[in-house]
Amino acid sequence: xxxxxxxxxxxxxxxSGTVIGKIGQGLVILLGIARADSAEDxxxxxxxxxxxxxxxDEASEIALSALEIQREILVVSQFTLLADxxxxxxxxxxxxxxxxxxxxxxxxFIDQVRSTGLKVETGVFQEHMxxxxxxxxxxxxxxxxxxx
Numbered sequence: 001x002x003x004x005x006x007x008x009x010x011x012x013x014x015x016s017g018t019v020i021g022k023i024g025q026g027l028v029i030l031l032g033i034a035r036a037d038s039a040e041d042x043x044x045x046x047x048x049x050x051x052x053x054x055x056x057d058e059a060s061e062i063a064l065s066a067l068e069i070q071r072e073i074l075v076v077s078q079f080t081l082l083a084d085x086x087x088x089x090x091x092x093x094x095x096x097x098x099x100x101x102x103x104x105x106x107x108x109f110i111d112q113v114r115s116t117g118l119k120v121e122t123g124v125f126q127e128h129m130x131x132x133x134x135x136x137x138x139x140x141x142x143x144x145x146x147x148x
Contacts (some may be wrong), residue, residue, distance in 0.1 A: 001041040004030040005141035013123040021121030026072035032081025033102040041145035046112035076123035
């Protein structure tokens, strides 16, 4: 499982021109789910992300987590994070989980983040979405549930 995490001042996701999820200061999580991923991967990443110390404290140091200061979270499914670009010019997505499995783990991941009490907004699985992100910093981090 891969997550591209961005600290934002605001973010939203739209489907067919309608905003379906919007947050203020917080984190956008673009989530890619691989064939070999499990609920344990989702639990691990959800816990890791909500506890990442990526927000400034009074001394302007990156020292606080979204959980500590109750920031908002926007989760968007992003199977393209699993693209294999080693050969040719066309991405291969053979490592991405099949839609049924990916959808189940996507919703399980969201449930794990929501269980922390943070406000969580989401995109719609398998829909074409427009994501507007106002990256703060910019701070962008790539996390994986399995070591390389």
